[in-house]
Amino acid sequence: MTQERTGAQIMCEALIREGVEVMFGIPGGAIMPFYFAMWEYRDQLRHVLCRHEQGAGHAAEGYARATGKLGVCIGTSGPGTTNLVTPIADAMMDSTPLLAITGQVSSLVLGKDAFQETDITGITMPITKHNYLVKDINDLPYVFKEAIHIATTGRPGPVLIDITKDAMQARTVPNWDVKLNLPGYKPTYNPNAKQIREAIKLIQSAKKPLIMSGNGVIMAGAIEELAAFAERLRVPVITTLHGIGSFPEDHPLNIGMPGMHGWVHVNRAIQECDVLFNIGGRFDDRVTGKASTFAPNAQVIHVDIDPSEIGKNVKVAVPIVGDAKLTLQAFLEAMPGREDMAELHGNASDWMEHIREMQAKHQGKQQYVSRADTEAMSLPPHDVYDIMNRMINERGDYRICTDVGQHQMWAAQLLDWYRPRTHITSGGAGTMGFAVPAALGVAVACPNETVWAVCGDGGFQMTNQEMATIVQEGITNVKVAVINNGYLGMVRQWQELFENKRYSGTPLTGPDFAKLAEAYGWKGITVEHTEDVEAAMREAYETDGPVLIDFRVEREVNVFPMVPQGKSIGDMITDASQA
Amino acid sequence: MKKHTIVALVQDRPGVLSRVVGLVRRRGYNIESLAVGHSETPNVSRITMVVEWNDVDQVVKQLYRLIEVLKVSDVTNDPTVEREMVLVKLHAPAPKRHEIVSMCNVFDAKIVDVGVNTMVVEMTGTPAKVENFIEIVKPYGVKEMMRTGRVAMVRGARGHNAAEYAESSNGTNGQFAVNRN
Ligand SMILES: Cc1ncc(C[n+]2csc(CCOP(=O)(O)OP(=O)(O)O)c2C)c(N)n1
Ligand SMILES: [Mg+2]
Numbered sequence: 001m002t003q004e005r006t007g008a009q010i011m012c013e014a015l016i017r018e019g020v021e022v023m024f025g026i027p028g029g030a031i032m033p034f035y036f037a038m039w040e041y042r043d044q045l046r047h048v049l050c051r052h053e054q055g056a057g058h059a060a061e062g063y064a065r066a067t068g069k070l071g072v073c074i075g076t077s078g079p080g081t082t083n084l085v086t087p088i089a090d091a092m093m094d095s096t097p098l099l100a101i102t103g104q105v106s107s108l109v110l111g112k113d114a115f116q117e118t119d120i121t122g123i124t125m126p127i128t129k130h131n132y133l134v135k136d137i138n139d140l141p142y143v144f145k146e147a148i149h150i151a152t153t154g155r156p157g158p159v160l161i162d163i164t165k166d167a168m169q170a171r172t173v174p175n176w177d178v179k180l181n182l183p184g185y186k187p188t189y190n191p192n193a194k195q196i197r198e199a200i201k202l203i204q205s206a207k208k209p210l211i212m213s214g215n216g217v218i219m220a221g222a223i224e225e226l227a228a229f230a231e232r233l234r235v236p237v238i239t240t241l242h243g244i245g246s247f248p249e250d251h252p253l254n255i256g257m258p259g260m261h262g263w264v265h266v267n268r269a270i271q272e273c274d275v276l277f278n279i280g281g282r283f284d285d286r287v288t289g290k291a292s293t294f295a296p297n298a299q300v301i302h303v304d305i306d307p308s309e310i311g312k313n314v315k316v317a318v319p320i321v322g323d324a325k326l327t328l329q330a331f332l333e334a335m336p337g338r339e340d341m342a343e344l345h346g347n348a349s350d351w352m353e354h355i356r357e358m359q360a361k362h363q364g365k366q367q368y369v370s371r372a373d374t375e376a377m378s379l380p381p382h383d384v385y386d387i388m389n390r391m392i393n394e395r396g397d398y399r400i401c402t403d404v405g406q407h408q409m410w411a412a413q414l415l416d417w418y419r420p421r422t423h424i425t426s427g428g429a430g431t432m433g434f435a436v437p438a439a440l441g442v443a444v445a446c447p448n449e450t451v452w453a454v455c456g457d458g459g460f461q462m463t464n465q466e467m468a469t470i471v472q473e474g475i476t477n478v479k480v481a482v483i484n485n486g487y488l489g490m491v492r493q494w495q496e497l498f499e500n501k502r503y504s505g506t507p508l509t510g511p512d513f514a515k516l517a518e519a520y521g522w523k524g525i526t527v528e529h530t531e532d533v534e535a536a537m538r539e540a541y542e543t544d545g546p547v548l549i550d551f552r553v554e555r556e557v558n559v560f561p562m563v564p565q566g567k568s569i570g571d572m573i574t575d576a577s578q579a
Numbered sequence: 580m581k582k583h584t585i586v587a588l589v590q591d592r593p594g595v596l597s598r599v600v601g602l603v604r605r606r607g608y609n610i611e612s613l614a615v616g617h618s619e620t621p622n623v624s625r626i627t628m629v630v631e632w633n634d635v636d637q638v639v640k641q642l643y644r645l646i647e648v649l650k651v652s653d654v655t656n657d658p659t660v661e662r663e664m665v666l667v668k669l670h671a672p673a674p675k676r677h678e679i680v681s682m683c684n685v686f687d688a689k690i691v692d693v694g695v696n697t698m699v700v701e702m703t704g705t706p707a708k709v710e711n712f713i714e715i716v717k718p719y720g721v722k723e724m725m726r727t728g729r730v731a732m733v734r735g736a737r738g739h740n741a742a743e744y745a746e747s748s749n750g751t752n753g754q755f756a757v758n759r760n
Pocket of ligand 1: 460483487
């Protein structure tokens with residue numbers, strides 16, 4: 001028989017019932033009843049005390065992105081919840097399953113500007129997939145079930161539950177026999193068979209087909225299906241920033257990343273292709289450049305689980321609403337035999353040859369250092385990535401969280417990516433300060449892997465307080481690489497290229513990061529010369545504990561190639577003189 | 580930009596109107612009229628919204644992203660019955676009253692209140708007719724006016740039967756309850 005429970009106990013039990021194991025948060029007045037109850041359930045529900053709610057939110061995102069499971073974060077009313085706004089918006093943009101649990105003032109004073117009262121459901125309405133204000137203890141079992149269902153199904157996203165303090169303190173015998181009532185929420189997982197046949201016909205007739213793979217492929221766990229699909233068709237594959245890892249970069253059909261800092265040959269291939277099959281990507285403007293000039297010759301097949309993404313930015317010939325895995329399975333089943341694809345295979349192979357020729361002409365990974373005199377630089381950032389790439393891949397079992405800026409684009413470009421959920425970054429929102437707390441969440445989820453946070457000196461200084469959380473939690477598998485260029489580098493790059501080097505608000509100082517790390521109880525290492533990179537990385541690996549390496553790189557180096565804002569992706573620049 | 584009439588069926592839950600309106604606000608569009616009320620099915624509300632916008636298909640798709648939205652259609656080009664009601668408080672001193680009453684008869688308008696120097700008139704009709712009526716009564720002196728905004732229903736068998744889109748469930752006992760009385 002069920003016994004009487006407080007609302008806060010019901011919340012804990014609801015989370016346990018839904019399989020939640022870890023939560024990241026900070027307590028405060030309105031959420032105290034939940035923390036009081038949590039203590040009883042601490043063997044099943046681990047709580048990670050963060051230093052800032054933004055950190056808690058990004059940690060929950062990191063946990064979710066590394067595992068595909070729900071990430072949970074907690075804040076108290078008022079400032080505790082407004083500090084969660086950035087990670088919630090970030091999770092919305094990148095379709096991350098996130099549950100934010102926030103304490104609200106008592107329903108008796110709700111709406112009366114009570115101490116620490118903020119209308120957080122109002123604030124987060126446009127940046128959540130859904131949100132709830134719960135004032136009645138009897139709603140808790142249902143709302144938690146529905147909220148978690150919504151966050152984790154269809155196109156995943158953040159859901160917030162704001163619970164008044166009195167609802168958490170009230171007592172009742174919970175009724176767990178609740179059935180979801182969501183007549184307006186029925187995600188389409190199975191693709192339409194007719195559309196599949198039409199898409200196949202279109203692909204078969206293509207002379208220059210391309211597959212574009214996005215985050216949806218990773219979220220649906222469709223890695224094997226994508227490989228089988230591409231191999232059966234023998235069509236080149238491009239992976240967007242969030243599609244990185246959905247198709248291994250050493251696969252002969254992988255040609256690389258498109259978009260603003262994608263490769264010249266990839267963007268040119270898009271501009272030339274006649275059929276573009278996009279699965280699980282949303283044609284973000286960082287991918288399309290000026291949308292009206294994007295892929296002008298292509299008939300587009302767009303597979304997405306969210307119908308509102310199809311046709312939003314790019315005109316689509318064959319729309320397919322469905323889950324990436326189920327859709328690819330349906331394609332594999334409906335695919336004609338090899339004889340019927342002979343023509344496509346012939347065309348695709350000529351096309352691939354052409355793309356590889358463009359690639360040979362335009363891409364040398366180390367070639368896009370802006371200055372000709374790399375020789376004279378004591379530590380060009382590209383050297384850091386080059387050595388890091390070799391060392392992480394020699395050891396395997398790594399996850400990399402990147403922050404936002406130049407260092408992020410270099411990581412996407414210069415490291416080789418092979419596995420899904422190894423590249424974890426803030427793409428849609430571009431949230432500086434993401435990497436360190438996200439790495440905390442990833443480390444909690446993946447205790448047996450090495451988790452690198454690759455940050456800029458700007459973003460690192462936004463959220464590095466979570467280094468203390470990492471120590472308190474006894475986490476040893478986080479390593480931070482600060483690509484320290486003394487600038488808000490990505491903004492400085494734009495100023496250099498398009499604003500006549502007016503470095504307004506971009507030169508940046510900081511503390512000695514290695515000393516800061518030591519103060520947190522980490523090992524701190526400073527690297528100023530290329531020849532010291534390897535030793536530092538080795539030391540980081542050999543240290544059983546968190547380590548920070550401050551890579552003091554050459555200050556004014558640009559990320560190339562680049563599509564200038566508002567330009568067509570066909571018009572990439574590869575050095576500063578072309579800007 | 581063209582005026583569009585959107586009909587939406589939504590689950591009747593706290594905040595649902597705010598979500599629908601927020602989607603329009605986000606794009607900086609102005610809602611010309613908005614009418615919300617119960618449908619024939621319990622716990623399902625019906626919204627008629629008139630907005631001037633150019634990418635209405637995208638907005639309709641995004642409205643579907645809202646969890647509580649059951650059905651949305653742009654009925655601008657469908658055969659519909661459209662009605663709006665207006666209450667007007669007119670300056671109506673005794674000598675003018677007779678004239679106002681006969682004019683109301685022409686419009687099938689009802690006089691619902693008579694004060695010392697005022698009359699409140701209720702008029703229902705197509706939005707065009709309401710517009711027309713307001714123009715006609717303006718010269719008497721309009722002291723107050725309130726329009727309900729347009730409500731629309733598609734003619735014939737096709738349409739928006741809420742029961743088709745709703746589902747019953749045991750729900751909960753609280754405010755998210757479905758079959759609560
Ligand atoms: C929270 C936030 N504020 C501002 C920006 C705008 N922004 C984008 S990149 C960038 C510079 C980042 O500098 P740093 O972290 O040092 O990285 P770098 O580009 O130098 O590698 C800024 C300020 C942002 N993306 N996020
Ligand atoms: Mg920097």
